[in-house]
Amino acid sequence: MASVPFELKGKTVYVAGHRGMVGSALVRRLTGEDVELLTATRSEVDLRDQAAVNQWFGARRPQVVFLAAAKVGGIIANDTLRAEFLYDNLAIASNVIHAAQVYGSEKLMFLGSSCIYPRLAPQPLREDSMLTGPLEPTNEPYAIAKIAGIKMVEAYRSQYGADFINVMPTNLYGPGDNYHPEYSHVVAALIRRFHEAKVSGAKNVVVWGTGMPRREFLYVDDLADACIHLMKTYSGTELVNIGTGEDITIAEFARVVAASVGYTSEISFDASRPDGTPRKLLDVSRLAKLGWRAGTALDEGIVLAYHAYLEEKAVQSTRV
Numbered sequence: 001m002a003s004v005p006f007e008l009k010g011k012t013v014y015v016a017g018h019r020g021m022v023g024s025a026l027v028r029r030l031t032g033e034d035v036e037l038l039t040a041t042r043s044e045v046d047l048r049d050q051a052a053v054n055q056w057f058g059a060r061r062p063q064v065v066f067l068a069a070a071k072v073g074g075i076i077a078n079d080t081l082r083a084e085f086l087y088d089n090l091a092i093a094s095n096v097i098h099a100a101q102v103y104g105s106e107k108l109m110f111l112g113s114s115c116i117y118p119r120l121a122p123q124p125l126r127e128d129s130m131l132t133g134p135l136e137p138t139n140e141p142y143a144i145a146k147i148a149g150i151k152m153v154e155a156y157r158s159q160y161g162a163d164f165i166n167v168m169p170t171n172l173y174g175p176g177d178n179y180h181p182e183y184s185h186v187v188a189a190l191i192r193r194f195h196e197a198k199v200s201g202a203k204n205v206v207v208w209g210t211g212m213p214r215r216e217f218l219y220v221d222d223l224a225d226a227c228i229h230l231m232k233t234y235s236g237t238e239l240v241n242i243g244t245g246e247d248i249t250i251a252e253f254a255r256v257v258a259a260s261v262g263y264t265s266e267i268s269f270d271a272s273r274p275d276g277t278p279r280k281l282l283d284v285s286r287l288a289k290l291g292w293r294a295g296t297a298l299d300e301g302i303v304l305a306y307h308a309y310l311e312e313k314a315v316q317s318t319r320v
């Protein structure tokens with residue numbers, strides 16, 4: 001098992017999921033490192049296909065792997081596409097982690113999620129609270145697949161001495177997010193809804209749920225920076241949470257988004273929509289001890305994310 005510090009310089013680095021919000025942030029961040037970046041589109045390698053993954057790893061033999069590929073979505077996508085969230089994420093984790101071991105990758109980072117922690121675990125969520133209680137039902141399939149991936153990393157470390165590590169990002173937002181009105185996460189959904197209301201002059205914007213759940217939000221470029229930092233400086237069995245250490249109610253958060261977008265009319269809440277888990281705040285003390293903290297304040301990050309949304313919209317409107 002390799003020790004730390006781990007040198008990225010001069011290595012071939014595979015970002016699995018490079019077209020997603022997290023993967024594309026990792027690619028942006030890795031351009032500042034002296035590495036040879038490897039990526040593969042879905043049509044080149046379907047990560048759910050074990051034979052295709054093995055073939056690709058056999059040909060390219062990446063020295064370093066960031067496993068950021070996953071089927072993701074907001075509370076409704078997770079709750080309705082339950083089979084897809086379980087199958088796709090289990091298959092992706094299983095195929096990529098196994099291939100990294102078989103084809104001799106020196107180091108792998110698996111990105112989990114804060115939803116792997118029990119619904120009612122003490123807050124802030126410590127890494128050792130995984131598997132101490134029942135999960136939030138709306139995203140249980142996703143969480144179970146992520147927990148299986150975490151356990152694979154642990155098992156491959158202990159049985160094969162592989163230098164594989166697990167990190168758990170909190171709720172993320174930023175460029176490359178999915179703005180689907182029904183299936184997106186709350187940040188993208190609200191940026192879009194407040195923007196459209198501002199443009200159309202609507203006098204009310206509806207926010208799902210009671211507004212009372214609390215969430216922590218991390219700007220995705222901060223996440224990428226934390227991942228590179230941990231890849232270089234951390235090796236161990238314990239998970240490492242990645243977050244800001246601060247949370248906010250959905251009602252307060254909606255006001256932050258409205259202010260950033262420039263929407264000034266009413267906000268109402270639709271309690272017939274699910275709240276999901278009441279609170280999801282990560283304990284980031286392990287991360288702090290490892291020498292990293294988030295640099296982007298929430299209001300600053302939301303403005304950056306709103307600009308990214310406007311740019312992505314402009315690009316789309318120029319495509320026929």
Ligand code: GDP
Binds near residue numbers: 183209280
């Ligand atoms: P979660 O953290 O896994 O629950 O993921 P989401 O980002 O989908 O939802 C976070 C919280 O925001 C939940 O309490 C939702 O009910 C609330 N929320 C409010 N409005 C919206 C919306 O338009 N879309 C989504 N996805 N969530 C919303």
